[in-house]
Amino acid sequence: MKIALQCDFDGTVTEEDVSFLLLDTYVGSRWREYLKEYTEGRIPVGTFNKKVFGMMKADRQTMTDLVLNSDRVIIRPGFRELTDYCSQKGHKIVIVSNGLIFYIEAILENLGIDSLEVHAAENRFSPDGMEVRYVGPDGTEMEVGYKEAYTELLQQQGYNVIYVGNGASDIFSSRRAIKVFATADLLEKCREEDLECTPFTDFHDVIRGLESLVLS
């Protein structure tokens, strides 16, 4: 059985949302008005991110230094063990995130994890505000459905997708997965929808859950 773990990044690999740290630091509190619009379902996640990241004007080095040195960026325990476990078992791990590619790559590099496939928002630093683009598997820019597009791609490639996530935007891919590991808002969403899932607090829970799966 071909297995792919599709894993969210912010709030999943990291305990807190890294982009919130960047926005709090470089935009100030006004970005949270847009967060409210997004959480109330009035704007899609891609539109929200383009809008608020567009208010960040600092350069790459400054933002990378902040992310790598902040005590608000904590990696959820067991992540390295999960990547080792998956490579031993021959499972693919793909990170698909609505966050920004620059900090995901910087954090993974800092952890010494360089072999993961990552799909996230392409970003261009600019003193006029960061430009952000979500590019789907077919190379076209997309505003909605980014995570599901990669779930669908994995399925088309013959993978059984296991989903790991924390947020409301993870529910769409979760609905398509053969198994879901959920925490925080995603866990709540799954329960509301009666979608079967395994709660997790760290990645050791995910490894245990994978071990107990009968994969034929």
Ligand SMILES: [Mg+2]
């Ligand atoms: Mg998340």
